[in-house]
Amino acid sequence: MKTINFYKLFRAHLFLLSAVAIVLTFESCAELDEDPAVSRLAPGSYSNQAELELGVTGIYSQLRNASQWSTFFVSGWSGDDITTHKASNKADFREFDQRSVSPENARVVNNWRDIYAMVRAANSVLENAKDLELPDQDAQNRLLGEVYFLRGTMFFHLTRVHGRIPLPLTAEPELDISRSSQVEVYTQIESDLLQAENLLPEIYPGVLEGAPRPNSGTARAMLARLYLDWGGFPAKDASKYAMAASSAKQVMDNSAAHGFALVEDLEDLWKLENRFNSEGVWTIAYCVDCGLHNRKFGKLGNPSDLFGWQETFAEIRFFEDFPEGPRKEATYRTEHDWENFTDQTNPVFKKIVGPEGDIPLSEFNTNRNDLFMRYAEVLLIYAEASGRSGNVTSEAWEALNMIRRRAEGLPFGTPDPGVDVTSGDIAELAFTERKWEFAGEWIRWNDLVRMERVEQALSNRDPQVSMNDAGELLNVSNAIIGSLGTDNYFAPIPQNEIRLNPNLGD
Structure with missing residues (x-):
């Protein structure tokens, strides 16, 4: 080399x-x-x-x-x-x-x-x-x-x-x-x-919870992510889907030994006090008092109206389409009158700025850890890859349903006929679930690439219902000017x- x-x-x-x-x-x-x-x-x-x-x-x-x-x-x-x-x-x-x-x-x-x-x-x-x-x-x-x-x-x-x-x-x-x-x-x-x-x-x-130093399960989980990508664009080796499912299942079967588990309340993931938690499959850790700052959160996600530095906003159309419920409330600061921000009208990610009162408005040096990979992703890889490899099991449906239940604010380990799904295209159901579960975590683009859905997702980002107090429909902030092709x-x-x-x- x-x-x-x-x-x-x-x-x-x-x-x-x-x-x-x-x-x-x-x-x-x-x-x-x-x-x-x-x-x-x-x-x-x-x-x-x-x-x-x-x-x-x-x-x-x-x-x-x-x-x-x-x-x-x-x-x-x-x-x-x-x-x-x-x-x-x-x-x-x-x-x-x-x-x-x-x-x-x-x-x-x-x-x-x-x-x-x-x-x-x-x-x-x-x-x-x-x-x-x-x-x-x-x-x-x-x-x-x-x-x-x-x-x-x-x-x-x-x-x-x-x-x-x-x-x-x-x-x-x-x-x-x-x-x-x-x-x-x-x-x-x-x-x-x-x-x-x-x-x-x-x-x-x-080590603390969340694998800030990786273990063997961390490596196997990352392999599951790799195989899922390998099955899609650009390599398109469909045989890797079975390997993705097998790898994810291996992590699931040994999750207790590795210290991995879903947290009960999704919003707890974004609180500073819970920055080391069991859902982290691999965590990049920070410590302000030690001079090891994280500079991606807090102030960088707020608009100028809130004295922010306006770096990371939520897309309006994605926010409009996001299913209502506890997961949406855990993802965005929905209490803001964002449609009438004076500089840029975009929703604010709670995942970026933190829950109310958690990160001061003036702060961009934070203790927030990066959950580089979450256990929720392991579950959804298993569900999606099982479907794409043609080997759907009851455990694959349960992996998907655990995420769906928590999204509704329900105990994720308790079956609920009003939320659970047991039929249909599990691969596509899991792919869509990833869309909502990982919004604002910088990984949605990778999903669009591997499934060659960039044009489908980005060709129509215009807001549909969001208006300011003057009754004017809002515009997309940064319109596409480049190619959406592979x-x-x-x-x-x-x-x-x-x-x-x-x-x-x-």
Whole structure:
């Protein structure tokens, strides 16, 4: 394998050898405020567990530095659920919102840089640990399992943005790496996640709820997500649907051992006090008091009327179509008179700004964790993939119905004939359920891509019933100006990377 460009890789490699890294262990609440000055990425071959631990926690530091910004989820603005401000300094998000993404898009450039920095760090740790034999073999296995998990998950995260990407697998820079085929990318992600699953324990010792350090169930859940994507566009390997269902079912069958479970009340997921919870299959954790801020929530989701920075709004048409009930109330701040906001008339996501009184209006440095993957998604993958693979079971219907019941404010484990479904196209029912369940969580776009439904979803976003006090029907904030065809599903490779290495343009 060959690398992206010599200068950037060499510079980053030197950084990894010497830079101070904020350790993000999350093995207890107390360790969140560890002194950054004592946490360094260990240079050269490792000789003890402490050096390996520093190498691993250095990757987490890079992850937190990247994921604290909305840039990390930039492609999410392409979905029909999320929009951004129609002017101001949100041009990079608007390009995704309007499906006209430039190869010079600064968010794309930064995201590419940050993710490959993590990949390079992971490669360096794996190489430095190659000959390491620790007395505590369990500790060595779980630390290396984390590295494989993080590398595979970052490849997965980036391929959802760009499609075909390069796959650097060594710390040694190479000058002329090319993009791999989509199947090669998926195969490498699968390999990393399988290795992670093999090395990680059932549950990581000493961590809080929500798997802030991944366990074997986290890796298997991510495989279920991978196989679901693999079955759809662009690879379209329908055999992967059975693997997605099997992987999700394996996580479900062992959910107690992994510490995974749905929370009773959906709104509890967005409260600061519940930022570590059982529904997190993998959680990226933050801590303001430790200098580890999350800067995607709070103020960034509010309009100027509420002293907000107007970055992440809800689409009007999606809000109009959203079924009424407790789940809608948990998703949006419905008490706002958003139709008459003075600057931009769009609904406000409760998932972004928090429930009333939870995050101060003036705050954008928050303790909110990122639920990168929720147990609800495992259940819905099982239901959808079971349908698409032609192997529908009563357990698949129950997985779907658990989400439907909670959406209505009912106990999710108690059958309810008024809510439950047991017939019809379970794959499509589960796909639609994902639409509502994960609104505002930056993943709707990925569903539209894999099922080739971008045009269907984005060609008619005009509000139908929402009016201001003057009786005027509201307009869509950022109208589509780019293609909705499959040739425009993935963001371009950053232009500067292609200038430095023309092979990336192939």
